[in-house]
Amino acid sequence: MHPIKNLIRGNKLFRKYHFDEFKDDLQELIINGQKPKVLFISCCDSRITTDFMIGSKPGDLFTLRNIGNFVPPYSTDGEFHGNASAIEYAISVLKVSNIIVCGHSHCGACQSLYEDIPDTNDYINIRKWLELGEEAKQITLKNKHLYKNKEEIYKATEKNSIICQLKNLLTYPAIKRKVDTKEITIHGWYYDLMDGSIEYYNEKSNSYENINNYL
Ligand SMILES: [Zn+2]
Numbered sequence: 294m295h296p297i298k299n300l301i302r303g304n305k306l307f308r309k310y311h312f313d314e315f316k317d318d319l320q321e322l323i324i325n326g327q328k329p330k331v332l333f334i335s336c337c338d339s340r341i342t343t344d345f346m347i348g349s350k351p352g353d354l355f356t357l358r359n360i361g362n363f364v365p366p367y368s369t370d371g372e373f374h375g376n377a378s379a380i381e382y383a384i385s386v387l388k389v390s391n392i393i394v395c396g397h398s399h400c401g402a403c404q405s406l407y408e409d410i411p412d413t414n415d416y417i418n419i420r421k422w423l424e425l426g427e428e429a430k431q432i433t434l435k436n437k438h439l440y441k442n443k444e445e446i447y448k449a450t451e452k453n454s455i456i457c458q459l460k461n462l463l464t465y466p467a468i469k470r471k472v473d474t475k476e477i478t479i480h481g482w483y484y485d486l487m488d489g490s491i492e493y494y495n496e497k498s499n500s501y502e503n504i505n506n507y508l
Contacts, residue, residue, distance in 0.1 A: 315351050322352045329355040332383035334458070335395040336362045336402065340486055347491075355383045361402030361454065362394055363425035364461040377465075384467045390477055392462060395491075396455040397484040403450045406430045407443075425461075429454035452501055455481040455494060 294302075322328075333354040335341050343349055343356065357379045365376050383389045396403075406426045410416050433440075433450045440446045459481050463469045471477035481494030483501055492501040 319351055327352055327355075327387070329353060329383075329387060330390050331355065332357065332380065332387075332389045332392045333395060334358075334362050334364065334380075334393065335484075336360065336397055336400060338397065338400065340399075341395075341397060341484065346484060346489060355379075355387055355389060357383075360419070360422055361400060361426055362396050362458065363402075363422065363454070364394065364458040365425060366461050367464040367466065380462075380465060381467070384465070384471065384477070391480060392468070392477060393480045393482055394455050394458045394462070395482040395484055396451050396458075398448060398451065398486050400447070400451050402426060403429070403454055404447050406450060407446070425458075426450070426454055428457045432457075452483055452494075455483060459494070 329352060331354050333343065333349075334357045335343060337358050337360050341358075343354065357376060359376055363376075364380070365374065368374060368377065383392070402423065403426060406423060407430070410420050410423065412420070429450050432453045433446060436449070437446070440449055459479055462479055463472065468477060468479070472479060482504070483492045483494070485491070491504040493504050493507045494500075495502050
């Protein structure tokens with residue numbers, strides 16, 4: 294089927310079979326405004342289907358998606374910062390109490406850190422953006438002896454990147470302040486496309502563990 298026709302058909306089915314389920318909640322959210330408790334930062338990857346994988350509903354998540362689920366460090370250079378403004382809005386206006394950086398397996402962004410990106414203007418912004426994964430790559434390569442093959446290196450890079458992005462979150466003064474006062478908790482999650490499972494980053498043990506043991 295034509296990809297757009299497919300989406301139109303999907304919307305018809307959504308309205309017919311599922312919209313009623315959310316109707317009352319949405320009415321309330323329209324009248325009183327959204328009050329999400331979670332800023333969810335994930336990858337643009339089309340295989341990440343947030344509402345399916347964690348059962349979130351309208352109003353639950355303020356979502357920021359970008360290539361690689363990267364967090365650009367805080368900047369005051371006055372340029373257009375779409376990612377940073379979404380983060381600021383979540384923190385300062387919506388006052389979310391949780392930030393989840395959700396990376397994933399088979400991430401094209403992390404893999405491309407090991408590939409040559411064409412040096413042309415058609416890729417100029419991708420090349421720049423991928424610099425945000427460089428630290429994770431370097432950390433991974435330092436421990437290269439631990440990994441048997443490329444796949445394991447990519448996986449380690451994906452997981453190390455989440456930790457780097459959590460660190461970048463703390464460069465935002467408002468986030469640092471609110472983490473220190475425990476108004477905000479930050480979480481690193483890793484979603485596996487192979488089986489839909491999620492692991493969380495345990496800062497104390499510096500390792501990823503099954504989400505079922507979390508909280
Ligand atoms: Zn990705």
